[in-house]
Amino acid sequence: MELQLFGINHKTSNVSEREQFIINESNQILLNTFLKEKFKDKIDSFFGVSTCNRTEVYLLADSGLVSEILLETLIFFEINHIQKESFYILDNQDALIHMCKVASGIDSQVLGEQEIFGQFKKAIEVARHADIAKPSLLSYTKKVIEIVKKVRTQTNIGLNPLSVSGLSLSLVKNIFEEPQNQNVLILGAGSLAHAIIDDLIKKGITNIRAVNRSKKIIKINNNHEIVPSSLNTLHRELEFADIVIASATADLPLIGKGSIENALKVRRNKPMLLIDLAVPRNIEEEIKNIEQAYLFSIDDIEKITQDNYGQRIIEAEKALNIIVLESQDALKSINEKIYKDKVQLKLDSFLDQLSDDEIERFKSAEDLKQMIMNLSIIKYEDKSLDEFLDIKNIDNHVIESMFKRYINNA
Numbered sequence: 001m002e003l004q005l006f007g008i009n010h011k012t013s014n015v016s017e018r019e020q021f022i023i024n025e026s027n028q029i030l031l032n033t034f035l036k037e038k039f040k041d042k043i044d045s046f047f048g049v050s051t052c053n054r055t056e057v058y059l060l061a062d063s064g065l066v067s068e069i070l071l072e073t074l075i076f077f078e079i080n081h082i083q084k085e086s087f088y089i090l091d092n093q094d095a096l097i098h099m100c101k102v103a104s105g106i107d108s109q110v111l112g113e114q115e116i117f118g119q120f121k122k123a124i125e126v127a128r129h130a131d132i133a134k135p136s137l138l139s140y141t142k143k144v145i146e147i148v149k150k151v152r153t154q155t156n157i158g159l160n161p162l163s164v165s166g167l168s169l170s171l172v173k174n175i176f177e178e179p180q181n182q183n184v185l186i187l188g189a190g191s192l193a194h195a196i197i198d199d200l201i202k203k204g205i206t207n208i209r210a211v212n213r214s215k216k217i218i219k220i221n222n223n224h225e226i227v228p229s230s231l232n233t234l235h236r237e238l239e240f241a242d243i244v245i246a247s248a249t250a251d252l253p254l255i256g257k258g259s260i261e262n263a264l265k266v267r268r269n270k271p272m273l274l275i276d277l278a279v280p281r282n283i284e285e286e287i288k289n290i291e292q293a294y295l296f297s298i299d300d301i302e303k304i305t306q307d308n309y310g311q312r313i314i315e316a317e318k319a320l321n322i323i324v325l326e327s328q329d330a331l332k333s334i335n336e337k338i339y340k341d342k343v344q345l346k347l348d349s350f351l352d353q354l355s356d357d358e359i360e361r362f363k364s365a366e367d368l369k370q371m372i373m374n375l376s377i378i379k380y381e382d383k384s385l386d387e388f389l390d391i392k393n394i395d396n397h398v399i400e401s402m403f404k405r406y407i408n409n410a
Contacts (some may be wrong), residue, residue, distance in 0.1 A: 007056030019280035023048030047127030188248030
């Protein structure tokens with residue numbers, strides 16, 4: 001089996017396409033069942049990552065199977081309106097390099113942003129907890145995390161980090177001369193909403209209200225916490241909002257054209273800034289056609305701020321060099337472990353057939369590997385030794401370690 005991936009991102013598609021293909025905790029479990037029924041043991045495991053920039057599926061499966069898995073996944077999600085050319089497919093080292101680029105932020109729409117690393121690790125943990133991502137696949141993600149940490153310590157890609165929440169704040173400051181005097185409405189209460197509120201407060205913007213499905217308190221620090229209003233109060237909250245920043249999880253838009261038109265009437269056409277960071281989108285795109293309503297989507301954010309872009313490009317190149325070199329070593333290490341585990345299984349199977357006296361001879365052997373070969377000839381004298389000849393390619397001290405492991409587990 002080999003590491004493979006497929007996905008769609010901000011480089012290959014727009015937000016209207018990306019919002020059709022979202023993997024979350026619940027549908028990932030259903031997708032796992034669907035793919036297992038289709039491909040049986042040809043798939044070891046997988047996990048998906050969905051952010052505002054991308055949805056990608058990382059998997060361990062039989063070589064060359066990824067294209068078929070992609071097609072079946074599109075059938076599962078009933079996706080008919082995204083061009084197949086919008087999806088990319090990678091395998092082996094190319095797949096590992098891509099995973100590192102994604103997790104390190106150098107493949108993000110906002111070059112060098114750091115939020116993706118937490119999102120990547122959370123996706124792994126969710127899949128691991130649901131028993132979708134198996135240890136064999138997790139051995140790759142462990143290497144990815146190690147490489148990303150090395151990138152962070154050996155480059156300045158994370159220095160003065162940019163983020164989607166930070167760029168949203170920059171947009172607010174660019175449009176309003178005195179943003180601290182504006183009323184802000186946050187839609188949602190997840191990690192991105194927390195980050196947005198934290199950034200706003202640090203810049204002195206404290207007239208903040210929130211709307212969310214639950215009324216769980218949004219605690220920012222010891223001095224600031226917000227109790228969200230329920231969703232059924234959204235229309236009324238919009239009437240007081242000069243700035244609306246949306247980041248809720250929802251399958252359909254929560255703010256429609258009619259809602260904004262009504263809010264503007266009450267506001268006597270006082271302008272509104274709406275920033276939609278959600279994928280799928282929380283705010284209907286038609287609102288862009290309303291005078292005095294200024295709507296920006298996640299795809300618009302990148303075009304607005306390019307602070308320190310040249311320096312981030314230099315650091316991204318350094319990061320990529322580290323990723324390429326480290327991924328080579330990582331693959332070698334993983335493949336060696338897979339190989340040794342395979343031999344361990346064969347060795348255990350062989351040792352299971354030995355008598356207690358033969359096991360005792362092993363304990364006092366000077367050349368353990370040769371003794372195994374000699375005994376294997378005795379045990380399998382009428383059969384081919386092809387299944388056992390892998391032993392010849394492994395150092396004696398490794399064989400000894402394998403034997404000790406067998407004895408300890410016996």
